[in-house]
Amino acid sequence: MTADISLSEPTRILIFLSGIIIVLAGMKAAAPIIAPIAFSVFLAVIFGMLLYWLEKKGLSRRLALLATLVIFFSIIAVFIVVIAGAVFRIVSEIPGYQAELENSLEMLAADLGLVEFDPAWISLPQIIRFLESSTSGLAGDLLDIVGITIVIILTTVFLILEARGFSAKIKGIIAEYRPRDLDRFTLLARRNVDYIIIRTAVNLVMGIGTAILLALIGVEYAVFWGFLAFLLGFIPYVGFWLAVLPPTLLAWFQLGPLAAIAVIAGCGVINVLVEYVLFPNIAGRSLSLSPAVVFLSLIFWGWILGGIGVLIAVPLTLAVQMVCELFDETRWIATLLGPSPKDDLVIPAKGQ
Numbered sequence: 001m002t003a004d005i006s007l008s009e010p011t012r013i014l015i016f017l018s019g020i021i022i023v024l025a026g027m028k029a030a031a032p033i034i035a036p037i038a039f040s041v042f043l044a045v046i047f048g049m050l051l052y053w054l055e056k057k058g059l060s061r062r063l064a065l066l067a068t069l070v071i072f073f074s075i076i077a078v079f080i081v082v083i084a085g086a087v088f089r090i091v092s093e094i095p096g097y098q099a100e101l102e103n104s105l106e107m108l109a110a111d112l113g114l115v116e117f118d119p120a121w122i123s124l125p126q127i128i129r130f131l132e133s134s135t136s137g138l139a140g141d142l143l144d145i146v147g148i149t150i151v152i153i154l155t156t157v158f159l160i161l162e163a164r165g166f167s168a169k170i171k172g173i174i175a176e177y178r179p180r181d182l183d184r185f186t187l188l189a190r191r192n193v194d195y196i197i198i199r200t201a202v203n204l205v206m207g208i209g210t211a212i213l214l215a216l217i218g219v220e221y222a223v224f225w226g227f228l229a230f231l232l233g234f235i236p237y238v239g240f241w242l243a244v245l246p247p248t249l250l251a252w253f254q255l256g257p258l259a260a261i262a263v264i265a266g267c268g269v270i271n272v273l274v275e276y277v278l279f280p281n282i283a284g285r286s287l288s289l290s291p292a293v294v295f296l297s298l299i300f301w302g303w304i305l306g307g308i309g310v311l312i313a314v315p316l317t318l319a320v321q322m323v324c325e326l327f328d329e330t331r332w333i334a335t336l337l338g339p340s341p342k343d344d345l346v347i348p349a350k351g352q
Contacts, residue, residue: 046160
């Protein structure tokens with residue numbers, strides 16, 4: 001016979017918190033493995049939905065899969081060409097930017113009455129060395145980045161190949177062990193996947209708009225900055241400023257302060273139109289997370305998984321919220337992660 005052991009409520013809470021700490025410590029220790037896999041799952045969700053859409057359009061399973069993989073590798077090729085080309089051109093033109101920076105600083109110092117200001121105090125190589133020293137711990141060396149990229153690509157390909165079967169397996173497991181939660185799980189999963197797809201489409205519009213605006217103003221590497229705006233658009237609240245700062249500085253060095261102001265103003269208008277007009281109309285609802293939780297999730301997942309964790313902080317937090325919704329014991333956590341009732345403004349979708 002086994003005797004039932006009843007634990008007091010403080011003991012249960014302590015055991016629960018201890019388990020969370022152990023899991024988080026393990027995740028942080030295994031971040032070099034977990035982060036690429038998590039990002040691969042994120043990409044697989046996006047391209048899995050593309051695969052599903054192509055099948056709905058009448059393509060066979062094999063043709064839809066082939067088309068999805070072709071699009072996936074085409075995007076990777078464009079990404080490599082754009083990044084490599086922009087980096088090589090920026091490095092080759094650093095001396096020119098140095099002269100333009102010194103001229104701009106001299107003009108600014110004259111306007112401000114700084115007679116003893118020497119522009120050599122602030123040089124572009126010094127700025128670059130400062131940025132490199134500040135981000136060396138995040139970026140790692142080139143070989144590590146190449147290795148992580150290869151792991152992400154291969155893992156994503158295999159997940160795309162197993163997209164339909166893996167989804168069926170998860171539904172089968174939930175239907176067997178928690179049949180009452182199957183409908184709820186399907187609804188929550190669909191809502192989270194819809195958010196990822198819509199967020200990707202909205203970021204694409206923002207990236208294209210940013211690239212066109214910068215090209216019209218005359219800022220170099222407009223395509224690269226547009227891609228950066230697309231990528232950093234997955235980071236709520238701060239992603240826009242991270243994306244707009246480099247082209248603003250470049251516009252100032254190249255074309256003067258008026259061009260820099262035009263970049264900030266134009267990108268700000270694009271951001272307002274995309275975030276506050278386009279996204280609510282397409283999504284049909286607001287993000288089901290508290291703004292404070294979203295901001296803290298950037299810090300938390302960035303600390304656990306590094307730069308990749310910052311990019312996918314919102315999808316990861318939505319996944320945690322979805323899992324907590326399935327269990328009565330953790331549903332309160334999902335409620336805490338969600339917005340407060342007075343701020344939970346639901347915008348009806350078109351046709352409703």
